[in-house]
Amino acid sequence: MISLNVNGTIHHLDVDPNIPLLYVLRDELGLNGAKFGCGLGQCGACTVMLDGQAIFSCLTPAIVLEGRQIRTVEGLGTVEQPGVLQQAFIDEQAAQCGYCIAGMIMRAQALLERNPSPTDAEIRTQMQPNLCRCGTHMRIIVAIKRASQAMGHAALPAAAVKEVVR
């Protein structure tokens, strides 16, 4: 039996001692945000936050997480009331298929909590572990800057919407 604090709620779970956090989140708690991408720590689709740090939930055994704070994208907001980063991703339309996006948001959230006004280079360094196959990177970077600004810390993001040339 382990007790896991996920998004502020304590869950008492009877799970296999080797089970990675990802499978607990998805299969036991019914959360969709963290995704299976590789199970190898190579893509970041499964990224969640642990005590403020971005981690690969596919590699982290749940059993060692007693007493720690786990946050998933579900903990940042809802469709009705999106969190600041979630709203920035919506405003920038920073998704194509979107499969990578929940992981991107959690890794970005960890950055903004540590460094509220990151530079472009700092954003790229932070996001390096997470893969996007649709090529949404540029919009993800702009969305992170937009969220940083909305939190009141950064310079204006680059104009994201260009006019149609007629």
Added chain:
Amino acid sequence: MTEISRRKLFATAGALVVAFSLPGEAETNQKLPGSLSSEPRLSGWIRVDAKGDITVFTGKAELGQGIRTALTQLAAEQLDVAPARVTVVTADTGQTANEGYTAGSHSMQDSGTAIVNASAEVRSLLVEAAAARLGLPAASLSTQDGRVTAPDGRSLGYGELAAALSPDRSATPGNRLKDPKAHKVMGQSLQRVDIPAKVTGGAAYVQDMRLPGMVHARIIRPPSYGATLLELDSAKVEAMPGVLKVVREGSYLAVIAEKEWQAVVAMRSLAGAAKWNAGRALPDPATIFDTIRALPSRAIVIRDDQANVAAGTRSVSARYLRPYGMHGSIGPSCAIGLMQGDSLTVWTHTQGVYPDRQAIAALLKMPQAKIRCIHVEGSGCYGHNGADDAAGDAALLARAMPERPVRVQWMREQENTWEPYTPAMVTEASAALDASGRIVDWQYGVWSNAHSTRPGGAGELIAGWSLPEPTIPSAPVPIPQPEGGGDRNAIPLYNVPNMKVVSHFIPEMPLRVSAMRGLGAYMNVFSIESFMHELAEAAGADQVAFRLKHLSDPRARDVINLAAERFGWNAAAPLAKDHGRGFAFARYKNLAAYAAVAVEVSVDRESGLVRVIRADIAVDSGEVVNPDGIRNQIQGGFVQSSSWTLVEELRWSTAAITSRDWGGYPILRFQNVPQSVTVHLIDRPGLPFLGTGEAAQGPTAAAIANAVADAAKLRVRQLPLSPTRMKAALSA
């Protein structure tokens, strides 16, 4: 039960689907636009419920390209309702028309054209019905917000008017579309309807579906093509916690467990217990291009223009190579199957629910009428990846565990080693210039495997290859011109009096291959536009001016001029040290969207690393329905194609595929994506929609290669332009 659960799971605000009925046999009516020609019944596309809410039915699938949103805009505009009152039902053999595959940038041209016209016709029928009820001429009535209104202020809701319309009514020819100048919804960057759920952890993908009583399966694939199972002691695995069943049919091996992690653990254990014989040997990767060039091929002449002009004074020739590449979806393929009695339902992220159903029916030897395939989004696929195969797995495993939904997801190494790759290709070009620097002769050949081995038949699903009676893949066939497969975009749009283009189709496939975004267009445009750069250099001409000199299509000229202008194209202007600029153009398939790309890159002479600094891309997609949707597709296509061009290359040994994970198949990451990619659109109100999803792939590759040649002062004609290859070239 399952449909209701799915509805609940994917409930969106808006209308309920009314009047469920299967689409009838398609009648062919050539005069009707888009896919209306194969499904002429208006109710096959548009239904109006009692409240006046609209449901749109499309046979196409949302693949992350935003089609759901664009189709919403078409219906909302032509029917004069708010977009929030429109619900789009996508590819489902139980509900929507058979529109084949969602591929080839066809969705707007086929389905969008059908839906925009069907919506306009339904609106005019509603107005006629109102005119009859009110005793007024139809021309005096107007529509807004789901109501038909008379000048005297009387009005009738769509809901009550629709009740009088026959569901069997067919579309009729004629243009009832609104004047584009009056558009309020089309042409606007309506936000994508699917993004809010995707950023908040909503159930958005087939991977997220949780049906009541659902169990989890994992497959144990053979170690290589054609390997068969020799020995297996499954007793230990069968006794593992949560394991419900080990499925073994011939060499097809899988395990089903209550929980997903239990299935993964059991899969690993079972993989350890299984003994396989060696499969067929793979070709030596070191000599793969010679192998391809030497395999028997069928020469198809796709262009042969001969004119009586003076021979050129200067000739140039070149050979270009591209490796095998991977779709590399971030989420491995997944599907859910449910066998209830003698009926099977499969939830799948296939690009073609009808062809997939046909293949599954053949695999299970079941009638197609007993199978329903429902598209649910997966991770972006960019073509034929493992989606259909996973649906085949789910079908077989649902049969092995009836009355319970069986969810199967592939592991990363299974996706990487079993997906159908995009084929390695060879092209050879030679041309002659006259004294004025004009191209007078052009000879071009492309050597390639098939670019589509999609289902169809049971032999197109890899599960079938391992069954006791193994299924056999159909003989590959070339996709004919004008769209083409390996020869897609092999015919340049440039004016050249003597031109011969030959497509060398190679039936034998050393590795499993199929369709990937752009098909042969990626390689052909890379080759042709690299070659144009080489010819312009030989002619001592400017890159942009040289292209314009050979091009008469005004829309092609417009995108080239716009990209050059926005980029600030000036070949004489100095650039930073080791920077270069490159240009490329193509009209996708020579019949879809036009795209011109200008880029600046830097080349690190020490490491060989190429970085894309900035790109300006001009696009003409005909009438623009959602400008931001097009920009998103083009930007994404540019970044993806940069990754193909700069780093991607499948690796294997003669025994097995070795690109098993992202370590063995690196793609571009954040630190190496461009600084800026700006898309400039040319809107053509009232002109046909031109497919856009694949338009950036080819021009991006060539523009980067040309910029690299400009920066490095040397030409590398083999992709990818990886640090290793560039470094070798720079130090040679």
